Amino acid sequence: MKFFKSKFFIVTAIAATSVAAVFTAMSLLGYSSYVKSAVNFIAAPAQKFADTVGRAVDGYTSYFSEVDRIKKENEQLREQIDSMLDEVQSAKAVKAENDELRRMLEVKAEHLDYKFEQADVIGREDGNYMTVFTLGKGKRSGIERDMPIIAGNSGLIGRITDAGETWSKADSILEMNSSVGAYVERSRAAGIVTGDYELSRKGLCRLSYLREDADIEPGDRVLTSGVGSVYPRGLIIGTVTEVGFDESLREKYAIVKPYAQIYDLSSVTVVTSFEKYTEE
Amino acid sequence: MKIKAVNVIRMILSGVYIAAAVLLQCSVFPHIRFLSAIPEVVLCAVVCVSCFENERFACVAAVCAGFVLDTVGGDPLTLSPLLFLIAASFSVFLSRRVYFNRFLPCAACALASLFAGAVKTAVILAVRGAPVGSAVAGSALPQFLYGLIVFIPVYLLTALHHRIFRDGEREGRRASV
Numbered sequence: 001m002k003f004f005k006s007k008f009f010i011v012t013a014i015a016a017t018s019v020a021a022v023f024t025a026m027s028l029l030g031y032s033s034y035v036k037s038a039v040n041f042i043a044a045p046a047q048k049f050a051d052t053v054g055r056a057v058d059g060y061t062s063y064f065s066e067v068d069r070i071k072k073e074n075e076q077l078r079e080q081i082d083s084m085l086d087e088v089q090s091a092k093a094v095k096a097e098n099d100e101l102r103r104m105l106e107v108k109a110e111h112l113d114y115k116f117e118q119a120d121v122i123g124r125e126d127g128n129y130m131t132v133f134t135l136g137k138g139k140r141s142g143i144e145r146d147m148p149i150i151a152g153n154s155g156l157i158g159r160i161t162d163a164g165e166t167w168s169k170a171d172s173i174l175e176m177n178s179s180v181g182a183y184v185e186r187s188r189a190a191g192i193v194t195g196d197y198e199l200s201r202k203g204l205c206r207l208s209y210l211r212e213d214a215d216i217e218p219g220d221r222v223l224t225s226g227v228g229s230v231y232p233r234g235l236i237i238g239t240v241t242e243v244g245f246d247e248s249l250r251e252k253y254a255i256v257k258p259y260a261q262i263y264d265l266s267s268v269t270v271v272t273s274f275e276k277y278t279e280e
Numbered sequence: 281m282k283i284k285a286v287n288v289i290r291m292i293l294s295g296v297y298i299a300a301a302v303l304l305q306c307s308v309f310p311h312i313r314f315l316s317a318i319p320e321v322v323l324c325a326v327v328c329v330s331c332f333e334n335e336r337f338a339c340v341a342a343v344c345a346g347f348v349l350d351t352v353g354g355d356p357l358t359l360s361p362l363l364f365l366i367a368a369s370f371s372v373f374l375s376r377r378v379y380f381n382r383f384l385p386c387a388a389c390a391l392a393s394l395f396a397g398a399v400k401t402a403v404i405l406a407v408r409g410a411p412v413g414s415a416v417a418g419s420a421l422p423q424f425l426y427g428l429i430v431f432i433p434v435y436l437l438t439a440l441h442h443r444i445f446r447d448g449e450r451e452g453r454r455a456s457v
Contacts, residue, residue, distance in 0.1 A: 003335045004369065016343045016365040023350070023358035039351040043303075047352060050307035058311035 097267075100152030104269060107154040114232065115273035117141050119149075119168070121265050132171060133157075135268065138164045142272045148224075148231045149268045155259030156180065156224060156235045157268055168270075172262045173237065174200040181227035182207060182237055187215035190225055193237050193256060203263060204241070210252040216243055222256050232274040290445040291337050294329050297441065298345045301325035301434070306353045317422030319430040320397045322349050326364050327393055328431075328438035330371035331386040342368035363400070367393040383435065390431045398424035 003009055026033055108114060119141070123134030137143055147160045149170050158172040173180055176195040183190045191210040199206055207222055220240045226233030242255040305321040322345050330338035346360030367389065374385035398420040405415035 003372070008336055009339060009369070012339045012343060013365060016346070016361040019343065019347055020358050020360075020362040023347075027358065036351045039348055043348070043352045046299075046303055047307050050303040051311075054308035054311035057308060 100267070103152045103154065107150070107269075110154075111232070111234070111274065113273075113275040114271050115142075117143055117270045117272050118267060119143070119270055120267045122167070132161070132169050133265065133268070135160075135168045135170060135270070136166070137270070138166045138168045140165050143168045143270050144272075146230050148235065148271045150235060150271060151260035151262075151265065151268060154236055155261075156231065156237050157258075157260045157262055157265065159230055160270065170268070173258060174203065174205050174262060176200070178205075180231055180237060181225040182222050183225045184214070184216050184240070185221040185223050186217075187220070189214035189216050191254075193222065199255065203258065205238070205256050205258060207240070207254040207256050208251070210254065212245075212250055212252060214252050216240060216252065216254055218242060220254075222254075226276070229276050232271060232276075286445060290441075291333065293441065294333055294337070295341060295344075297438070298322065298325050298329060298341055299348070302345060302349050302352060305349065314426040314429070315418075315422035317419060317426050319426035320394055320423065321427075321430055321434065322346075322360075323364065323367060323393050323397055324390055324427060324431045324434040325438070326368050327371045327390045328386055328435050330368040331375040331382055331389070332438055332442040335372050338368045338372050339365060357404070359400070363393075363396065367396075382439065386435055387431070390435075391428070394424050394427040394431070397427065 023033065023036070104116060104118075108116065117137060119135040119137040121133050122136040124132075135143070135149075143160060143163050145160055145163050149157045149159060151157055156173060158170050158175070158178060160168050161171045162169040171178055172195075173193060174195050176197055178193075178195045180193040181190075182193045189210055191207045191214070193205050193207050196204075196206045207216075210216060218240050222237045222240060224231040224233060224235040224237060236259040238256040238258040238260075240254045241257045244253050244255075245251075246253055301322045301324075305318060309318045309321060326338075326342045326345050329341060333341070342364035343361045346362070346364035347358065349355075350358045350360045370392065371386065371389040374389050375382065378385045401423055402412070402415045402420035405419055406412050
């Protein structure tokens with residue numbers, strides 16, 4: 001081609017070679033050139049603008065280009081969250097146990113004659129007509145039949161109905177066959193807390209055999225009277241939610257909401273020894 | 281030699297186009313890397329412009345673009361003016377040989393130039409002490425591939441730019457007749 005033999009092309013080629021050689025040599029020798037400075041000075045504002053555009057574009061493209069990194073980071077964060085949740089969960093369990101033990105200490109301080117045995121609820125036979133708790137301790141731990149069991153907040157739960165070497169079964173006060181001697185803390189009105197099929201489904205029980213003129217109101221606390229020698233005196237059974245009058249029996253009755261969270265138990269305290277109440 | 285105003289405008293716009301390519305390569309594409317490589321946008325632009333413009337303009341534009349790119353990009357080696365001149369000459373040569381199609385010579389030239397650019401990158405990295413395998417696989421090859429991807433839109437833009445001016449020129453001729 002003619003052009004490549006033309007003076008113009010030869011001059012341009014020589015110029016390009018010279019520029020490459022001179023500026024490369026200057027750069028390698030550490031000299032800066034005014035020409036490069038001028039070019040950079042002129043280009044700087046445009047470059048700044050282009051860089052801003054690049055950053056803006058980068059913001060959008062990073063969604064795609066960083067997917068792998070973000071995925072990995074996400075997985076790591078998930079693992080961290082899982083382990084932290086585990087820690088939180090175990091901390092909660094420890095706190096709950098701590099609270100329970102603290103309350104037990106208070107109960108112990110209140111009732112110096114009591115001896116306790118802590119037991120975990122390892123089973124719950126939730127049948128259609130009764131609820132039986134299986135506890136993880138039995139005779140080896142000093143647990144016997146008819147010992148009362150209480151919750152961490154010293155609310156009465158029920159009593160041991162059967163005990164093996166390493167296990168025991170317990171009924172709650174909501175069961176129909178349960179009857180606990182009780183009295184109203186405020187007025188000392190006495191009665192018997194019994195289980196009722198309809199009420200037990202709502203987590204409630206019934207205070208019966210109250211005298212016609214018994215002084216009882218919703219909100220009153222109901223405690224164990226100690227009569228019958230199964231339960232010690234002074235354990236909290238629950239709070240009166242409703243008061244009624246049975247026309248046929250000519251007596252008052254009350255609906256009691258148990259103080260213990262009977263359907264939400266993970267561990268209980270068995271009162272293995274206490275001073276029997278005697279009426280003076 | 282009489283130069284028409286429309287050709288002057290076209291050349292100026294081609295210059296602006298190459299300058300924009302320099303800015304893209306130096307400031308925008310570093311944010312949009314492909315496998316940590318930046319495409320040779322300016323090389324593609326120079327090759328494409330050379331296919332459509334006259335020889336003299338192509339050569340001058342290539343040398344200027346190479347110089348500005350190395351200066352703005354901060355490359356200590358100012359080899360681009362020479363490499364771009366070779367690429368532009370090759371592009372001019374091929375486009376004048378193949379009459380029936382513009383794309384094929386342009387693509388062939390771009391392929392060769394991008395390959396040469398990738399080889400240059402690999403050699404520089406190897407000279408600086410990088411393992412050759414890593415230099416090729418980690419930098420040269422992605423740069424080559426990214427360059428090929430970028431070449432298509434660059435070519436289309438250049439062709440569009442050329443077509444607009446060619447149509448304008450034809451209409452001007454008709455009006456004068």
